[in-house]
Amino acid sequence: MISSGHDERAIGIFDSGVGGLTVLREIRARLPGEHLIYLGDTARLPYGTKSPASVLQYARQAVSHLVLSDIKLLVVACNTASAVALAPLQDELAPLPVIGVVHPGARAAVAARPGGHHLVLATEATVRLGAYGKAIRSLDASAQVDELSCELLVALAEEGWTTGGVADAIVGEYLQPVLDTDDSDKISSIILGCTHFPLLRTPIRNFVGDAVSITDSASTTAAVVEQALRNRKLLRSESSAAFLQLRATDGARRFARVGGTFLGTDLQPHDIDLVDL
Ligand code: DGL
Secondary structure, X not given: OOOOOOOOOOEEEEEOOOOOHHHHHHHHHHOOOOOEEEEEOOOOOOOOOOOHHHHHHHHHHHHHHHHOOOOOEEEEOOHHHHHHHHHHHHHHHOOOOEEEOHHHHHHHHHHHOOOOEEEEEEOHHHHHHXXXXXXXXHHOOOOEEEEEEOHHHHHHHHHOOOOOHHHHHHHHHHHHHHHHOOOHHHOOEXXXXXXXXXXXXXXXXXXXXXXXXXXXXXXXXXXXXXXHHHHOOOOOOXXXXXXXXXXXXOOHHHHHHHHHHHHOOOXXXXXXXXXXX
C-alpha cells in the first residue's frame, strides 16, 4: 500500500536512448501512481563508445532539460551515464535525489550469488571504468568480477533481433572465449550491465545454462526509487491517473518502434515529444 505523501511532481528518467524504458517499466509497475517523464537522448546514442568527457557533457545537458520540468527525483537509467556521471550529477543537483543503475544492479547480483564469480556484460565505457567491479567489491569483498564489453548486443536489441540464430551466434561469440578460460566454470553470475541487455536474456540464458544467475538493474533500481521517495515523503497518492511523458532528441518513429519493444506496449510516433537540449 503506497501512502504518506502527495507530491504531484514527476520522476525524471534519463537514458541515452530507449534502453532505459526497461527501468521505466519496472518503476511504473512498482509505483503506478507516479507521474513519469522519460528522456532518451537518441540523437547522441550510443554513449557506450564515447569518451567520459562527452558522456558527462551529454548527461548534464539531458538532465538540465528534465530539471526544468520540476522533477522530484532523477533516475539515470543508463549504465554508461551512471558509471561516468552519477557522482558529479548528485553533487550538482543536490538536494534533488539522483539514483543510478549500477549500484542497484550490483546489489541484485551480490544478493543472488554471495561470494560469487560475476561476469558483467556492459558497454565499452562502463567496462573501461570498472564501475560494476567497484560497486560489487564494495558490497562483497569476497566476490570475483570480470567485465566484458559487448557493444554489438546494443545494436541487436535496437534492431529487435533478440532471439533466433543471429542473437544466439553473437552472444556465443562474446561468451565462448570467456567460458573457455581456465576458471570459467566458476562463473556463477552474469550481470546485464547495460539497459539493452535484458532483452537478450533468452539467448544468454540458453548459452550459459540454468546454473548461472542472470541479473539486471531494473527492478532493484525501482525498489531504490520507491524507498527514496518514501523516506523523503515524496510519494504521490495513487488515487488519480498518473501521466507518462516520453521525450527524445531524435527519431520519434524509431523511438516508437524500438521503444515499444522495451516498454512492452504499442507506441506511436505521436506519443513521443522531440526536444532540443
Ligand atoms: N544506455 C546505455 C547503457 O546502459 C546503452 C546504450 C548506449 O551505449 O548508449 O550503458
